[in-house]
Amino acid sequence: EPEVTQTPSHQVTQMGQEVILRCVPISNHLYFYWYRQILGQKVEFLVSFYNNEISEKSEIFDDQFSVERPDGSNFTLKIRSTKLEDSAMYFCASKGGRQETQYFGPGTRLLVL
């Protein structure tokens, strides 16, 4: 069964450093998403991406965040200058069509020290 994959599984970084989280969505999917989940809290929507542009973003997704689909398979989330409060699990998701279900990856655990 095809699945969304994410790398790395864990990342530790110093405050102020840039991090790039990588995702490989399910092949042939057209819609891509990032969510995050701070430990013990809800899963929160960050951004959706379709047709090479952001279609929707939350208040969390400020200027420090950016997304990119650099090639036909990868979808990345960049945090330009990490803060302590960026520590969370980051989940990538994708879906094939507008009315279809979103499938989530296993997540990247980001720890900012």
Place this chain on the structure above:
Amino acid sequence: LAKTTQPISMDSYEGQEVNITCSHNNIATNDYITWYQQFPSQGPRFIIQGYKTKVTNEVASLFIPADRKSSTLSLPRVSLSDTAVYYCLVAEPYNTDKLIFGTGTRLQVFP
């Protein structure tokens, strides 16, 4: 987006059927109801989605009454591995892409 309300936690024993009910009084005409499962430190996993009446797949059944103001996820014969958090989400796929997760229902299955 319609707000959902579901129990914070439920306990069950292996082999029992578990029914988790979700209230969504403000559900809109075009909203679909979707359930996800999440294990600790893993991504949410899609279980089932429906619009009305009953939907069944190899994992669960989803019952939606005619007024659609609630829905019930039914897990037949649960096992220890079904211990997880279950989320009920309501969204209209043409208006928004984002999924709004609540706190979910933490199901604990005992031997």
